[in-house]
Amino acid sequence: xxxxxxxxxxxxxxxxxxxxxxxxxxxxxxxxxxxxxxxxxxxxxxxxxxxxxxxxxxxxxxxxxxxxxxxxxxxxxxxxxxxxxxxxxxxxxxxxxxxxxxxxxxxxxxxxxxxxxxxxxxxxxxxxxxxxxxxxxxxxxxxxxxxxxxxxxxxxxxxxxxxxxxxxxxxxxxxxxxxx
Amino acid sequence: xxxxxxxxxxxxxxxxxxxxxxxxxxxxxxxxxxxxxxxxxxxxxxxxxxxxxxxxxxxxxxxxxxxxxxxxxxxxxxxxxxxxxxxxxxxxxxxxxxxxxxxxxxxxxxxxxxxxxxxxxxxxxxxxxxxxxxxxxxxxxxxxxxxxxxxxxxxxxxxxxxxxxxxxxxxxxxxxxxxx
DNA sequence: GGATGGAATTAACAAAAGATAAGAAAGCAG
DNA sequence: CTGCTTTCTTATCTTTTGTTAATTCCATCC
Numbered sequence: 232x233x234x235x236x237x238x239x240x241x242x243x244x245x246x247x248x249x250x251x252x253x254x255x256x257x258x259x260x261x262x263x264x265x266x267x268x269x270x271x272x273x274x275x276x277x278x279x280x281x282x283x284x285x286x287x288x289x290x291x292x293x294x295x296x297x298x299x300x301x302x303x304x305x306x307x308x309x310x311x312x313x314x315x316x317x318x319x320x321x322x323x324x325x326x327x328x329x330x331x332x333x334x335x336x337x338x339x340x341x342x343x344x345x346x347x348x349x350x351x352x353x354x355x356x357x358x359x360x361x362x363x364x365x366x367x368x369x370x371x372x373x374x375x376x377x378x379x380x381x382x383x384x385x386x387x388x389x390x391x392x393x394x395x396x397x398x399x400x401x402x403x404x405x406x407x408x409x410x411x
Numbered sequence: 412x413x414x415x416x417x418x419x420x421x422x423x424x425x426x427x428x429x430x431x432x433x434x435x436x437x438x439x440x441x442x443x444x445x446x447x448x449x450x451x452x453x454x455x456x457x458x459x460x461x462x463x464x465x466x467x468x469x470x471x472x473x474x475x476x477x478x479x480x481x482x483x484x485x486x487x488x489x490x491x492x493x494x495x496x497x498x499x500x501x502x503x504x505x506x507x508x509x510x511x512x513x514x515x516x517x518x519x520x521x522x523x524x525x526x527x528x529x530x531x532x533x534x535x536x537x538x539x540x541x542x543x544x545x546x547x548x549x550x551x552x553x554x555x556x557x558x559x560x561x562x563x564x565x566x567x568x569x570x571x572x573x574x575x576x577x578x579x580x581x582x583x584x585x586x587x588x589x590x591x
Numbered sequence: 592g593g594a595t596g597g598a599a600t601t602a603a604c605a606a607a608a609g610a611t612a613a614g615a616a617a618g619c620a621g
Numbered sequence: 622c623t624g625c626t627t628t629c630t631t632a633t634c635t636t637t638t639g640t641t642a643a644t645t646c647c648a649t650c651c
Binding site for chain 2: 277279285287299303304329333336339340343347348351352354355357358359361362363391392394
């Protein structure tokens with residue numbers, strides 16, 4: 232990786248800190264920015280018709296997040312992205328990142344391998360677990376795959392991410408522990 | 412889009428026809444090829460411990476498919492990709508496509524917008540439907556989003572894709588029709 | 592330390608889904 | 622067209638999940 236590549240990247244990136252509860256992306260936002268979490272924990276969520284908050288995903292350090300609705304569908308964000316822990320993030324506009332990666336093959340390669348690939352892996356594995364596994368297996372896999380999240384976020388968030396209710400997750404945990 | 416871009420793309424692409432039942436990608440394959448379906452219908456599936464075939468996804472014309480396990484995880488394919496209808500596909504090796512798109516900004520842009528973007532949209536919407544919707548809503552959304560698949564593939568395939576059993580899907584269809 | 596509020600567990604009931612099997616319907620091959 | 626195979630539906634029963642609410646647990650604030 233050439234020094235020049237990194238320099239051109241650094242010039243476009245800014246760093247920002249978020250207190251617990253602060254928003255990285257608000258609902259309705261159309262901003263297309265890529266956030267790379269350097270430290271902390273972020274959750275994305277929305278409010279359903281019954282006025283319950285449903286957590287869609289949890290992003291710990293070394294993960295990237297984007298306003299997915301703006302990016303993919305040119306719609307305002309359905310989700311709120313909120314720092315659940317004090318968080319430090321690198322931020323770059325999506326256009327700038329595309330511009331940079333188009334003009335610099337090192338950055339293109341890096342982006343493909345470490346940003347895009349990782350996000351795609353996660354979302355694919357998530358679909359795979361919904362199709363191929365029971366909620367119980369899904370929870371056990373989540374614990375294995377994301378041990379760095381389990382003890383930092385409330386179970387009710389995890390339950391939402393797994394597509395079940397907090398009550399059901401509690402029962403699953405009970406079943407698992409009595410089985411062993 | 413420059414003529415030269417298209418020419419360099421065409422030179423690397425080959426076209427192939429598959430009879431009904433023929434395999435585009437076999438289980439265990441590590442080939443990294445991108446298939447663009449020009450005509451027909453392909454399904455990916457695997458066999459679970461009870462020796463039932465579980466359909467993971469259905470790919471109609473104008474969709475791209477890849478050996479996702481090889482591409483993302485450097486593992487042999489867990490899935491079989493089989494033509495459910497007589498199918499015509501354009502095929503290009505993943506490396507060749509990366510090579511081409513790295514060196515040609517037109518192709519990079521085209522790939523980002525029409526291949527990667529579309530696949531990402533679909534997989535994201537699928538996760539969203541698992542987290543945010545009930546099986547019944549999920550089915551109704553699937554009918555709306557993929558009317559060109561519904562009447563071409565057996566319901567048991569659709570059920571698998573939606574993460575439910577064929578029996579359950581039948582009941583859901585019954586509930587919906589009696590409701591209206 | 593005691594009070595407060597949110598989260599997790601538990602309970603009770605209703606609704607839905609899984610499993611299995613049998614019957615009806617539809618598709619396919621000869 | 623006929624017979625055969627597969628798929629779809631329906632039924633029964635069991636298991637799991639959703640819903641609501643009560644209770645326990647735990648962390649935090651004063």
